[in-house]
Amino acid sequence: MRWAPLLLLAVTACEGSVLGGLDGLPGVGGVDPIAPGGGPTQPVDPLALRCRDELSVAWGPLRRVTHEEYDSAVQRLLDTTATPSTTFPAQARAHGFTNGSALQTVGELQVERYADAAEALATAATNDLPRLLACDVAAQGEATCAHRFIDRFAPRAFRRPLEDTERTALREAYARARREQLSFRDGIEVVLLAVLQSPKFLYHLEEGAPASDGLVKLNGATVAARLATALWQSLPDDALTAAALSGELDTKEGVEAQVRRMLADPRAKTVLVRLFLELTRADEVDRIDKDARLFPTWSAQRTSLKGEAARFLESVLFDGDGKLSTLLTAQHTFVDAELARLYQLPAVTVWTRVSLGASPRGGLLTLGSVMAVNAKANQSSPVLRGLFVREHLLCTPPPPPPQNANIVAPDVVPGVSTRERFRQHIADPSCAGCHQMMDPIGLGFENFDAVGGWRTTDEGFAVTPDGYLYGSDVEGAFLGAEDLASRLARSAHVTDCMGTQAFRFFAARHEADADTCSIYRANQAARLAKGDVKELVVALLSSDAFRYRKVAP
Amino acid sequence: MKPLSRRTLLGAAGASIALPWLEAHGQATGFPRRLLIVFTANGVRAEHWRPGGGVTDFTFSRILRPLESRRSKLLILEGIDCESANHGPGNNGHDLSMGHLLTATSLVPGPRGAGDFGHLVDGSAGGPSVDQFIASRLNAGTRFQSLEFGVRAQNIFMPLPSRLVYRAPFQPVQPENNPRNMFTRLFGSGVNPDPNGARALSKKRQVAFDLVKDDFRAMRAKVGVEDQRRLDAHAQALVEVERRATSLSTFSCQVPAMPAAANGYREEGAVQMELIKHAFACDLTRVATLQWSTAQSGATFPWLGFSEYHHELSHAGDSDAVATEKLNKIDEWYAQQFNTLLGHLDSVVEGDGTLLDNTCVVWVNELGRGNNHTHMDIPIVMAGGWKGHFRMGRYLRFPNTRPHNDFLLSLIEGMGVTATTFGDPRWCTGPLAALRA
Numbered sequence: 005m006r007w008a009p010l011l012l013l014a015v016t017a018c019e020g021s022v023l024g025g026l027d028g029l030p031g032v033g034g035v036d037p038i039a040p041g042g043g044p045t046q047p048v049d050p051l052a053l054r055c056r057d058e059l060s061v062a063w064g065p066l067r068r069v070t071h072e073e074y075d076s077a078v079q080r081l082l083d084t085t086a087t088p089s090t091t092f093p094a095q096a097r098a099h100g101f102t103n104g105s106a107l108q109t110v111g112e113l114q115v116e117r118y119a120d121a122a123e124a125l126a127t128a129a130t131n132d133l134p135r136l137l138a139c140d141v142a143a144q145g146e147a148t149c150a151h152r153f154i155d156r157f158a159p160r161a162f163r164r165p166l167e168d169t170e171r172t173a174l175r176e177a178y179a180r181a182r183r184e185q186l187s188f189r190d191g192i193e194v195v196l197l198a199v200l201q202s203p204k205f206l207y208h209l210e211e212g213a214p215a216s217d218g219l220v221k222l223n224g225a226t227v228a229a230r231l232a233t234a235l236w237q238s239l240p241d242d243a244l245t246a247a248a249l250s251g252e253l254d255t256k257e258g259v260e261a262q263v264r265r266m267l268a269d270p271r272a273k274t275v276l277v278r279l280f281l282e283l284t285r286a287d288e289v290d291r292i293d294k295d296a297r298l299f300p301t302w303s304a305q306r307t308s309l310k311g312e313a314a315r316f317l318e319s320v321l322f323d324g325d326g327k328l329s330t331l332l333t334a335q336h337t338f339v340d341a342e343l344a345r346l347y348q349l350p351a352v353t354v355w356t357r358v359s360l361g362a363s364p365r366g367g368l369l370t371l372g373s374v375m376a377v378n379a380k381a382n383q384s385s386p387v388l389r390g391l392f393v394r395e396h397l398l399c400t401p402p403p404p405p406p407q408n409a410n411i412v413a414p415d416v417v418p419g420v421s422t423r424e425r426f427r428q429h430i431a432d433p434s435c436a437g438c439h440q441m442m443d444p445i446g447l448g449f450e451n452f453d454a455v456g457g458w459r460t461t462d463e464g465f466a467v468t469p470d471g472y473l474y475g476s477d478v479e480g481a482f483l484g485a486e487d488l489a490s491r492l493a494r495s496a497h498v499t500d501c502m503g504t505q506a507f508r509f510f511a512a513r514h515e516a517d518a519d520t521c522s523i524y525r526a527n528q529a530a531r532l533a534k535g536d537v538k539e540l541v542v543a544l545l546s547s548d549a550f551r552y553r554k555v556a557p
Numbered sequence: 558m559k560p561l562s563r564r565t566l567l568g569a570a571g572a573s574i575a576l577p578w579l580e581a582h583g584q585a586t587g588f589p590r591r592l593l594i595v596f597t598a599n600g601v602r603a604e605h606w607r608p609g610g611g612v613t614d615f616t617f618s619r620i621l622r623p624l625e626s627r628r629s630k631l632l633i634l635e636g637i638d639c640e641s642a643n644h645g646p647g648n649n650g651h652d653l654s655m656g657h658l659l660t661a662t663s664l665v666p667g668p669r670g671a672g673d674f675g676h677l678v679d680g681s682a683g684g685p686s687v688d689q690f691i692a693s694r695l696n697a698g699t700r701f702q703s704l705e706f707g708v709r710a711q712n713i714f715m716p717l718p719s720r721l722v723y724r725a726p727f728q729p730v731q732p733e734n735n736p737r738n739m740f741t742r743l744f745g746s747g748v749n750p751d752p753n754g755a756r757a758l759s760k761k762r763q764v765a766f767d768l769v770k771d772d773f774r775a776m777r778a779k780v781g782v783e784d785q786r787r788l789d790a791h792a793q794a795l796v797e798v799e800r801r802a803t804s805l806s807t808f809s810c811q812v813p814a815m816p817a818a819a820n821g822y823r824e825e826g827a828v829q830m831e832l833i834k835h836a837f838a839c840d841l842t843r844v845a846t847l848q849w850s851t852a853q854s855g856a857t858f859p860w861l862g863f864s865e866y867h868h869e870l871s872h873a874g875d876s877d878a879v880a881t882e883k884l885n886k887i888d889e890w891y892a893q894q895f896n897t898l899l900g901h902l903d904s905v906v907e908g909d910g911t912l913l914d915n916t917c918v919v920w921v922n923e924l925g926r927g928n929n930h931t932h933m934d935i936p937i938v939m940a941g942g943w944k945g946h947f948r949m950g951r952y953l954r955f956p957n958t959r960p961h962n963d964f965l966l967s968l969i970e971g972m973g974v975t976a977t978t979f980g981d982p983r984w985c986t987g988p989l990a991a992l993r994a
Contacts, residue, residue: 404675556781
């Protein structure tokens with residue numbers, strides 16, 4: 005059995021000679037090599053031993069609700085379609101995903117937007133007080149209805165039962181508002197403002213009971229909130245809250261059952277698609293500019309490219325077999341009129357699923373969005389495309405360039421092909437050590453231009469999409485993107501990397517050594533399920549990393 | 558933007574606009590000093606930026622020619638080095654340039670260290686930026702301690718090159734990139750509540766804020782040191798927002814109309830520059846920044862006749878005349894924008910001078926030159942100069958070069974804030990006396 009603790013190895017330098025292969029390639033050093041003659045050796049898998057009983061989780065920072073979670077939460081709490089986060093400052097993507105907690109510091113602008121949003125939501129919600137309160141004020145009295153509203157609203161917003169002191173404090177805020185001559189409606193608005201700006205709503209404080217080694221076993225409400233946050237980017241629903249109360253979420257099996265239920269919900273669909281959109285950065289395609297003289301229809305295309313990516317991902321993950329290998333090699337996509345033109349397919353008028361059968365296009369890698377995002381304004385980019393495969397699919401990014409390296413892409417020179425320009429690039433020994441880990445992969449995509457269109461010539465030369473993938477369990481020469489995709493589809497390194505990426509997304513943080521066994525076990529489960537992405541999700545979300553927390557340093 | 562109308566406003570439903578210097582002096586005599594820092598990216602080709610001639614009889618370069626008519630109000634500097642950026646953690650030229658530009662101290666790497674192209678994945682600048690250093694010490698009593706205007710000043714994948722302004726390490730201040738959102742921030746929705754409504758609104762907000770602050774205190778006690786820092790930053794900002802949202806002061810000021818929706822780098826920038834004028838003219842703040850794009854800017858300028866990303870162009874070799882011409886066009890365009898901004902400020906009469914005269918506007922660039930990422934000799938143009946505080950109308954060379962800590966300290970001193978050093982003290986030797994002499 006193969007194992008691949010890729011994420012644990014320190015990346016220090018690109019070593020190894022240009023011609024002799026990359027013996028020192030980061031992330032490959034500990035992996036069983038393919039033995040000469042082709043048959044794999046039978047290595048001992050130290051992780052199997054380590055992860056037999058190890059219980060460990062790395063610390064993660066206090067997470068703020070993401071913009072997506074905020075919108076979804078207020079929509080469910082207040083039965084509105086408002087999307088207040090459209091005016092919030094952009095979220096930094098420190099490890100590639102929008103929900104990353106590393107850089108979630110909140111400044112004045114964000115606080116002001118929370119205040120504005122709370123006020124707008126409170127005003128709108130109290131426009132129809134009877135609907136909001138569902139309480140007969142004339143019969144029950146204002147105070148009773150206000151108290152019932154607090155009891156119903158605050159625990160849902162805080163994603164846990166209300167403590168007595170919290171109930172008292174909210175009742176007192178309402179009472180104080182009334183003492184200060186504010187109206188009943190204003191009193192209800194005060195409750196809304198206080199809850200929607202509270203750190204108990206805006207941050208995920210995760211609580212539980214002390215377990216071994218500085219770990220906390222999360223209580224049911226916290227696990228429910230974690231699951232809802234991870235898989236729905238929203239609040240727990242009634243079933244999840246009930247499972248938390250009944251103790252069902254105290255066991256791994258109980259968590260698994262809930263995750264399976266949750267995966268069938270449309271919210272899980274949106275979030276799993278988002279995982280892959282953000283992993284490939286296909287979601288950014290409609291924000292990038294291209295050279296308008298070379299690509300005059302780009303501004304119309306880029307919106308279509310984003311639509312294609314989402315449709316393709318959903319079709320494989322939810323309407324297809326849901327396997328990672330299928331994501332990489334599927335022979336279909338979705339085109340609208342714009343994309344049919346770009347992909348040189350028969351004209352269509354509405355979004356249409358098309359078979360790519362004989363076409364050299366197919367799978368995640370050759371989505372126009374993925375090709376366009378990993379390219380320049382006026383040319384392809386073997387470096388960016390190679391880096392994309394290496395970093396996001398193999399989890400073995402090359403180390404950063406040396407201090408003060410002059411990072412200059414070779415200029416576009418009329419009459420010189422990209423391949424030729426990069427040949428000169430890689431001939432410089434000081435560049436080659438690292439660049440041969442990227443450029444030879446990226447050159448395999450040379451049939452795809454800067455906007456993801458197909459081309460057979462480059463600066464007048466016929467494109468030869470031969471590439472080479474150094475340093476993985478599918479090392480070797482390949483011809484074109486399709487060939488590369490089928491290699492990656494059978495790579496254990498790729499499926500294990502997917503486990504790591506999914507961990508980063510669902511945990512909203514980068515993994516650390518103490519997370520190794522949570523990821524390892526999830527990857528084992530995913531392998532047993534032949535790379536089924538949903539099985540990976542079930543295994544990850546029921547792993548120790550999602551049911552325990554490390555006590556803060 | 559339409560001519561101004563008079564109205565009084567409150568909080569988020571309408572800005573409450575006070576003119577503290579009028580209150581303080583009873584009449585329009587002492588106008589306050591303001592500081593405005595304007596940022597553009599990717600360095601310049603110095604040989605096309607540098608003026609010719611002498612200190613007072615200098616001639617305008619290709620890039621700076623759009624500013625020619627403002628000669629007497631300009632002070633152009635050569636020989637200021639961003640020396641601190643040559644030291645300390647960091648591996649990427651743009652991380653270093655941006656993280657040091659207004660802080661003048663070493664970067665702080667995050668737990669993940671360096672990633673793609675050597676960028677610090679989750680790192681931060683190592684101290685407050687000069688504008689925040691000043692704003693937090695001014696006690697100006699203005700509605701906003703500072704205002705951060707951006708024009709597409711965001712790259713979500715690159716924390717360090719994105720952020721110019723910091724309150725403290727790991728507390729970057731995000732600019733508002735959307736002019737209409739900025740307008741609402743400054744002047745409210747335009748709805749003018751009656752005084753009773755205003756009092757009720759203020760009271761309602763106050764009751765809620767009081768409970769929210771209690772919640773922050775309670776949660777703080779339950780988390781570790783690292784998380785406390787996050788909560789504290791939020792709680793600190795909350796106090797500022799609370800102060801504004803519950804203020805009942807209703808000093809009158811001429812409030813502009815909501816700008817039309819802008820879409821495009823040029824268009825958004827144009828509105829932001831007008832809003833800066835209004836924000837200063839209404840004394841909503843004394844300290845502001847305008848950040849055009851980010852360090853390592855990938856902005857495109859199709860209206861100049863080409864569409865390569867700015868950063869890509871800036872890497873072209875010195876001998877590449879075509880790229881150099883495009884870069885010069887970009888920097889010349891930025892000089893035109895700077896000139897427009899100065900024109901806005903100069904159009905507001907304040908006593909016997911103008912708003913520009915009472916402001917020090919500083920145009921800085923992250924780098925000296927783009928294709929070698931040098932932090933030495935960063936191009937700086939100052940304008941206004943606080944009514945003679947700085948001696949304007951000059952092109953000043955520092956042949957022995959001075960660290961930019963000294964330059965930033967001169968701004969601190971000019972704003973009346975007491976400090977003997979700024980940034981990493983190793984590179985700070987004292988204010989630049991030559992600016993005043």
